Amino acid sequence: MTTRPPAPTKGLSTRRSFGPRVGTALRAALSRLARLWIVPVVLLVWELATRAMRHPFFPPPSLIVTHMRELWFTGSPATLWLNDTALANFPQSLGRLLAGWVLAGVGGVTLGVAIGRSSLLYRFLDPIIQFGRALPAPALLPMFLALFSTGTRMQVATITFGIVWPVLFNAADGARSVEPGHLETARVFGLSRGQRLARVILPSAAPKIFAGLRLSLSLALILMVIAEFFSTEGIGFQLRAAQRAFDLPGVWGAIVLLGILGYLLNQGFLLLEKRALTWHDAKM
Amino acid sequence: MIPRLLFRRPFDSALFCGFLGVTGLLLLAEAAGRLGLVSTVQFPLASTVLVAAAGLAADPEFLLDVGATFAAWAMGLALTVAVAVPAGLLLGSVPAVERALRPVIEFLRPIPSVALIPLAAFVFTERLDMKIAMIMYASTWPILINTMYGLREVDPLAKETLRTFGFGRLAVLLRVSLPSTAPFIATGVRVAATIALILAISTELLAGGSDGIGAFIILAGSSPDGLTLTVAATVWAGLLGIATNGAFVWAERRIFHWHPGTAR
Numbered sequence: 001m002t003t004r005p006p007a008p009t010k011g012l013s014t015r016r017s018f019g020p021r022v023g024t025a026l027r028a029a030l031s032r033l034a035r036l037w038i039v040p041v042v043l044l045v046w047e048l049a050t051r052a053m054r055h056p057f058f059p060p061p062s063l064i065v066t067h068m069r070e071l072w073f074t075g076s077p078a079t080l081w082l083n084d085t086a087l088a089n090f091p092q093s094l095g096r097l098l099a100g101w102v103l104a105g106v107g108g109v110t111l112g113v114a115i116g117r118s119s120l121l122y123r124f125l126d127p128i129i130q131f132g133r134a135l136p137a138p139a140l141l142p143m144f145l146a147l148f149s150t151g152t153r154m155q156v157a158t159i160t161f162g163i164v165w166p167v168l169f170n171a172a173d174g175a176r177s178v179e180p181g182h183l184e185t186a187r188v189f190g191l192s193r194g195q196r197l198a199r200v201i202l203p204s205a206a207p208k209i210f211a212g213l214r215l216s217l218s219l220a221l222i223l224m225v226i227a228e229f230f231s232t233e234g235i236g237f238q239l240r241a242a243q244r245a246f247d248l249p250g251v252w253g254a255i256v257l258l259g260i261l262g263y264l265l266n267q268g269f270l271l272l273e274k275r276a277l278t279w280h281d282a283k284m
Numbered sequence: 285m286i287p288r289l290l291f292r293r294p295f296d297s298a299l300f301c302g303f304l305g306v307t308g309l310l311l312l313a314e315a316a317g318r319l320g321l322v323s324t325v326q327f328p329l330a331s332t333v334l335v336a337a338a339g340l341a342a343d344p345e346f347l348l349d350v351g352a353t354f355a356a357w358a359m360g361l362a363l364t365v366a367v368a369v370p371a372g373l374l375l376g377s378v379p380a381v382e383r384a385l386r387p388v389i390e391f392l393r394p395i396p397s398v399a400l401i402p403l404a405a406f407v408f409t410e411r412l413d414m415k416i417a418m419i420m421y422a423s424t425w426p427i428l429i430n431t432m433y434g435l436r437e438v439d440p441l442a443k444e445t446l447r448t449f450g451f452g453r454l455a456v457l458l459r460v461s462l463p464s465t466a467p468f469i470a471t472g473v474r475v476a477a478t479i480a481l482i483l484a485i486s487t488e489l490l491a492g493g494s495d496g497i498g499a500f501i502i503l504a505g506s507s508p509d510g511l512t513l514t515v516a517a518t519v520w521a522g523l524l525g526i527a528t529n530g531a532f533v534w535a536e537r538r539i540f541h542w543h544p545g546t547a548r
Contacts (some may be wrong), residue, residue: 014362030398035383035386036387037384038377038384038385038387038388039387039388039391042388045437057403057406070359079338083402090341102401111364112432120295120301123295123297123298123301123302123307124301124302124304124308124406125305126298126302126305127302127303127305127306128305128306128309129524130526130529131523131526132522133525134478134522134524134525134526134529135484135518135521135522136481136482136485136518136521136525137482137521138398138482138484138485138489138490138498139485139489139497139498139501139517139518139521140487140518141489141502142489142502142504142511143511143514143515143518144503146326146505146510146511147326148325152315164434171305218394218396221394221396222396222397223397224396225396225398225399226486226490229490236399239399239402240402243402243403243404243405243406248403249407250407251402251403252403254399255395255399255400258395258396259391259392259394259399262394262395263390263391263394265358266394267395
């Protein structure tokens with residue numbers, strides 16, 4: 001684009017610049033696609049290797065995919081081909097995951113910003129946050145099972161409690177490192193406390209907050225799976241059921257499904273982050 | 285410095301305030317139990333848990349379990365470092381390899397590690413092997429990504445200088461890139477250490493087995509005062525997590541005190 005020669009006349013320039021632009025876009029798309037050449041290669045090698053091994057624990061990917069189709073994707077196009085089993089499990093899992101994530105996000109950011117802005121509060125609560133961050137969340141599961149028994153409440157509680165710490169820690173860290181000069185300036189210009197929070201503190205803490213939210217989203221998926229191992233529905237339960245039934249393609253299928261879900265969640269989050277942080281140039 | 289602050293203005297001391305914060309929370313939990321806000325059948329009193337936790341510290345069986353978890357943790361982490369650091373150096377210094385493997389990494393990384401436990405339960409007959417494999421899968425990513433990221437931050441001038449003096453690619457990698465990437469690798473290892481502990485305990489919880497903190501928690505669940513023991517063991521797991529993380533932060537500060545980005 002930058003090396004394109006300047007067009008001689010105006011009339012021609014619109015026509016001539018149109019061609020190369022489509023060309024570059026197409027070439028960019030093609031080169032992006034070409035970068036994925038490893039994917040079919042890996043799939044092929046996986047298929048051939050598993051076929052050669054004939055090991056029951058390592059079914060070929062083609063078998064995994066057909067098994068996944070039989071299990072979940074025999075429904076009508078109107079429901080995105082999801083069948084009843086899928087519809088009885090996927091939305092519930094996703095709903096609990098998002099509910100826990102939103103709860104942890106709102107609670108963690110609110111409390112974290114408060115802690116970050118008050119150095120006294122920070123000194124009081126820092127050891128507790130460090131402890132919460134260090135707790136291996138899955139170890140809490142028996143405790144939550146005893147508190148709530150199985151069900152949606154237990155799962156959402158496990159997810160929320162397990163993932164709130166990175167959000168809390170990062171929000172506190174972000175709110176603590178607001179440039180003091182910016183706050184002084186805002187005060188000089190007569191911004192109220194609320195305005196300072198919304199216009200100075202939150203925006204400058206946002207990159208850290210988003211880093212925490214992203215980490216907690218991938219943690220939420222892990223905790224969702226673990227909590228559903230001890231439950232009667234959801235993707236995690238399907239995985240556990242397949243394991244108990246010695247249905248290896250089913251186990252692999254659930255893992256692939258969870259991988260796709262994790263990938264989509266991460267991509268969706270990146271999109272959200274990009275929109276929210278467009279102004280922030282120092283972002284990686 | 286700290287004692288003087290402690291005497292003059294106690295609320296300036298992080299240690300004192302932190303102590304008050306923890307004590308306050310414990311008292312609050314104790315009061316909630318005693319006043320009947322939280323049923324003691326559902327959730328044990330804070331004091332009961334603390335007594336149980338203190339008792340666990342002298343319980344040889346629990347100490348054996350802690351030792352088993354830590355052995356798996358240390359072995360898994362060491363193996364992960366041995367694999368992930370060279371892999372990160374390779375990916376970070378040879379762009380063609382990085383470009384080729386990036387899609388594979390981006391598809392593997394989002395797979396929630398615990399989802400692999402049911403599969404690993406079939407594949408591995410030895411529980412220790414399984415724990416180590418799960419630890420390696422999950423804690424490879426932070427080390428790999430940090431190593432790759434660190435290599436990108438190496439001062440190009442230093443590399444060029446060495447190259448001008450006739451050093452080869454490998455020499456430049458070992459003499460300039462690796463030392464200046466080391467703080468990033470250390471951060472990756474610290475994050476990986478936390479993940480490794482989580483994976484070790486999760487594997488013990490989900491795949492059964494006879495030793496480890498996770499196995500202790502599962503076993504405790506079936507005893508009459510199971511919940512107290514479970515919570516007490518979880519408290520220990522959290523304290524161990526703080527201790528290992530603190531040790532890594534301390535080591536990082538000592539070794540890489542010259543690096544501006546060293547963890548606070």
